[in-house]
Amino acid sequence: MLSRLLPADEAAVTHAAALLRAGKLVAFPTETVYGLGADACQGEAVAAIYAAKGRPSFNPLIVHVADEAALDSLVDRTEDARLLGAAFWPGPLTLVLPRRPSADVSLLVSAGMDTLAVRIPAHPVALDLLRRVGRPIAAPSANESGRLSPTQAAHVAESLGDKVDLILDGGSCAVGVESTIVSLVGADPVILRPGGITHAQLESVLKRPVLYTNLAQELGASLPSPGLLTSHYAPHIPVRLNASAPLPTEAWLGFGADQGIVGGAARRNLSPRGDLTEAAATLFALMRLLDRQDFSAIAIAPIPETGLGVAINDRLRRAASLNSPAVFISRPKG
Ligand code: AMP
Ligand code: MG
Numbered sequence: 262m263l264s265r266l267l268p269a270d271e272a273a274v275t276h277a278a279a280l281l282r283a284g285k286l287v288a289f290p291t292e293t294v295y296g297l298g299a300d301a302c303q304g305e306a307v308a309a310i311y312a313a314k315g316r317p318s319f320n321p322l323i324v325h326v327a328d329e330a331a332l333d334s335l336v337d338r339t340e341d342a343r344l345l346g347a348a349f350w351p352g353p354l355t356l357v358l359p360r361r362p363s364a365d366v367s368l369l370v371s372a373g374m375d376t377l378a379v380r381i382p383a384h385p386v387a388l389d390l391l392r393r394v395g396r397p398i399a400a401p402s403a404n405e406s407g408r409l410s411p412t413q414a415a416h417v418a419e420s421l422g423d424k425v426d427l428i429l430d431g432g433s434c435a436v437g438v439e440s441t442i443v444s445l446v447g448a449d450p451v452i453l454r455p456g457g458i459t460h461a462q463l464e465s466v467l468k469r470p471v472l473y474t475n476l477a478q479e480l481g482a483s484l485p486s487p488g489l490l491t492s493h494y495a496p497h498i499p500v501r502l503n504a505s506a507p508l509p510t511e512a513w514l515g516f517g518a519d520q521g522i523v524g525g526a527a528r529r530n531l532s533p534r535g536d537l538t539e540a541a542a543t544l545f546a547l548m549r550l551l552d553r554q555d556f557s558a559i560a561i562a563p564i565p566e567t568g569l570g571v572a573i574n575d576r577l578r579r580a581a582s583l584n585s586p587a588v589f590i591s592r593p594k595g
Pocket of ligand 1: 400442
């Protein structure tokens with residue numbers, strides 16, 4: 262069965278907004294490619310994006326909003342962010358900014374990191390949809406992981422079939438223009454992905470040097486994990502995988518029915534009913550909660566290596582091999 266595909270008229274966009282608020286997945290056109298959108302505030306809806314794409318890992322997702330006012334509750338809008346936003350939004354520019362502690366966005370969106378990638382797209386259908394939803398929308402490209410990015414609604418239908426609740430058809434997107442991703446969380450602005458806005462355009466607005474990722478990689482040679490350009494979240498204490506029970510000094514992260522493991526602040530469960538979507542939605546928040554120096558480690562129950570379990574296990578294996586705090590590609594401020 263193919264998913265519903267509707268021309269993006271007013272009725273369809275209104276319907277799409279209601280679906281997104283209800284935690285459903287909607288594919289919609291942007292000026293770059295079609296996005297697979299979900300309410301960024303609903304963890305299980307965000308988990309459904311990863312499940313639909315069949316992504317084997319939790320890459321952080323870009324959060325889309327209709328206007329800059331919508332960013333105030335989500336991120337710290339630095340001076341550079343204001344300058345770049347005024348110059349290039351709406352448009353193919355994504356800014357990685359410090360996430361506000363009070364931001365009501367699932368930690369799964371940013372793969373547990375303290376930053377958020379945000380963008381105001383220029384496509385009229387995307388903007389109309391975002392205004393009607395009135396919520397930040399997480400959206401990667403609307404294709405199966407590892408396949409070509411879709412520039413037509415029919416591509417989305419071919420790639421994702423019935424895994425998406427609605428596809429808004431807004432015609433063809435401008436082909437081959439991805440958003441430029443600029444990180445503004447370090448001392449210097451860094452281009453993480455080249456795209457529609459050029460290095461020269463960025464420097465002419467900021468009136469100071471903008472680094473490229475490869476340069477940052479060289480600068481990062483002295484950091485503990487120079488290859489870690491997207492600076493994944495890693496806990497500060499050790500992680501013990503496939504555990505059957507916690508040691509007395511360990512925190513516990515269970516999955517499914519925990520036989521004989523009693524509750525309490527140090528005893529948590531990703532999904533007592535053994536649901537992988539729920540587990541993905543709670544993973545980063547619970548890891549953070551248990552990441553305290555008064556525990557010797559976080560012991561984690563086995564997670565089935567199927568569906569979203571593949572991405573969960575990928576994340577947990579990285580956490581187990583990296584006990585250092587998140588590594589940022591640029592020097593931290595101050
Ligand atoms: P896509 O969804 O395919 O456009 O890819 C999104 C890109 O944004 C990925 O390459 C991510 O690594 C990057 N990204 C999203 N959020 C962040 C973040 N908080 N920090 C660094 N990179 C990010
Ligand atoms: Mg993609």
